[in-house]
Amino acid sequence: ETGVTQSPTHLIKTRGQQVTLRCSSQSGHNTVSWYQQALGQGPQFIFQYYREEENGRGNFPPRFSGLQFPNYSSELNVNALELDDSALYLCASSLDFTGELFFGEGSRLTVL
């Protein structure tokens, strides 16, 4: 059974740039959720994808967007990066709408 994998693990961008983060869900899971975790804080829900459709969104601006592919892998895109976007971005997969999430190790984004 393959767990949730995320790439890249670390990246540095400058303000105004765009970034794409990738996630492969755990085998058999059809739902992917993305969370932002700032230093010293708990994860904050960005959005969720179920069978390639967005299925809920947290309090994040439209410059945060995503995709889910037929194999249930997912991407998180952030445009016009701001300094406050610096954080650990976590991907989590699940089967349908359970709160039992399986997390990846995260992608740490630094915006300079």
Add this chain to the structure above:
Amino acid sequence: AQRVTQPEKLLSVFKGAPVELKCNYSYSGSPELFWYVQYSRQRLQLLLRHISRESIKGFTADLNKGETSFHLKKPFAQEEDSAMYYCALNQYNQGGKLIFGQGTELSVKP
């Protein structure tokens, strides 16, 4: 508004002492609550959920709707319990969209 509060950022105990990590929530509907744990250099993982009412690694948590709490307890802490613990609320009928608390770092000293 839905909210999860973990009042302690750091909890330090000695091995063998009882542990209680506090979690309070604010939610108007029927809550579904979880505890997630992150050990050093490992990914965030589910520890337990209130629906299953089971004990994992000696930890238990009881949902108290009157006090809107879901405290995590263990009678005798072990050094390997040292980790970050997050309480999370799953909004009813919005599965998988968890609201996390800020986390409590548990340090168990020998």
